[in-house]
Amino acid sequence: MKFRTLGKTGFKISEVSLGTWQLGGKWGDPFDEKDAAATLEAAYESGVNYFDTADIYQDGQSEHAVGEFLKKHPDVHYSTKMGRKLEPHTPASYSKENLTAFVDSSLQNMNVESLDLVLLHCPPTSVYYDPTVFWTLDELKKAGKIQNYGVSVERVEEAEKALQFNISAVEIIFNMFRLRPAEHFFAEAQAANVGILARVPLASGLLSGKYTTATTFGKADHRSYNRNGAAFDKGETFSGVDFATGVKAADELKQRLGTDNLADLALRYILMYDAVSTVIPGASKPEQIIANAQAAELPAFTDQQLAIVQDVYDQYIKNPVDYLW
Numbered sequence: 001m002k003f004r005t006l007g008k009t010g011f012k013i014s015e016v017s018l019g020t021w022q023l024g025g026k027w028g029d030p031f032d033e034k035d036a037a038a039t040l041e042a043a044y045e046s047g048v049n050y051f052d053t054a055d056i057y058q059d060g061q062s063e064h065a066v067g068e069f070l071k072k073h074p075d076v077h078y079s080t081k082m083g084r085k086l087e088p089h090t091p092a093s094y095s096k097e098n099l100t101a102f103v104d105s106s107l108q109n110m111n112v113e114s115l116d117l118v119l120l121h122c123p124p125t126s127v128y129y130d131p132t133v134f135w136t137l138d139e140l141k142k143a144g145k146i147q148n149y150g151v152s153v154e155r156v157e158e159a160e161k162a163l164q165f166n167i168s169a170v171e172i173i174f175n176m177f178r179l180r181p182a183e184h185f186f187a188e189a190q191a192a193n194v195g196i197l198a199r200v201p202l203a204s205g206l207l208s209g210k211y212t213t214a215t216t217f218g219k220a221d222h223r224s225y226n227r228n229g230a231a232f233d234k235g236e237t238f239s240g241v242d243f244a245t246g247v248k249a250a251d252e253l254k255q256r257l258g259t260d261n262l263a264d265l266a267l268r269y270i271l272m273y274d275a276v277s278t279v280i281p282g283a284s285k286p287e288q289i290i291a292n293a294q295a296a297e298l299p300a301f302t303d304q305q306l307a308i309v310q311d312v313y314d315q316y317i318k319n320p321v322d323y324l325w
């Protein structure tokens, strides 16, 4: 495993990390504590030292599992996120009172005295225009409850706006099917010493290349119920790519890159960008993170391979996905 610095946090984190949205089983399954612990251990054994969680994942059980894991492995780092529990999820609800309560609840859930990195969890766009939200985060930092803060964004423009504040890192969707952040944000982030957590690196599994147009997903899996954005931003599911188009594009990538295992290459591709601090693939079983950790060891892409990725993107994905986020 190789390591990179996560922006202003100064944390040296593994190039491949673990996203814990679906920790402890498949999306929608009841949370399984043993499965969760096994996945976290498998990641650690494979060299992973960074974990991305959120207060809302598995209703706090993901945070709790990472907290328990930290007791055994205090050397690891993590981000957690807050804001998506707000009902209604409005800009006004990002108040000092609510943010402080969320931080207190995450501290309790994870059983730690100070949180490594807290991200606003895809807040409404106008929150990026409300400095009082970020001043509250400054106060929480001063009080020692959090060590760093940042944002998890839907759109490139939100990420750019957030650079006005004292953020340490940005979590953003970036993968072979979502290239716009590299063109419009990475250089600015790097210049500001802001780390980048590349989320949804496999386009919700599409870029593993294992699905066919006949593949179905469980009822409680967002890949069933959020395909058209019924529950949250549709860009979070398959990176906003129409499923059949995504399968076709992934098949073409496999064929032209000459591989059956597209997941490895999809992760290695993201690491071609120096601005990226780490990729955070999710795993529905330990074997997946063990395999994903190997991606960091693959050789760099050749110019020819890079051109294939761009060509497939331009042909199948760019229009209209590029314009939406």
Ligand SMILES: NC(=O)c1ccc[n+]([C@@H]2O[C@H](COP(=O)([O-])OP(=O)(O)OC[C@H]3O[C@@H](n4cnc5c(N)ncnc54)[C@H](OP(=O)(O)O)[C@@H]3O)[C@@H](O)[C@H]2O)c1
Residues within 6 Å of the ligand: 018, 019, 020, 021, 022, 026, 052, 053, 081, 121, 122, 152, 153, 171, 199, 200, 201, 202, 203, 204, 205, 206, 208, 210, 236, 263, 280, 281, 282, 283, 284, 287, 288, 289, 291, 292
């Ligand atoms: N708003 C936000 O801030 C936000 C939103 C989304 C995600 N995230 C973070 O980003 C992380 C990653 O996103 P994600 O989990 O949604 O998407 P992802 O990493 O793009 O895809 C994860 C899925 O890919 C498949 N997979 C993973 N490794 C594989 C392998 N080696 N071989 C074959 N298939 C493999 C699995 O699908 P199967 O289940 O079908 O096996 C897995 O559930 C999350 O866990 C979370 O921490 C944050």
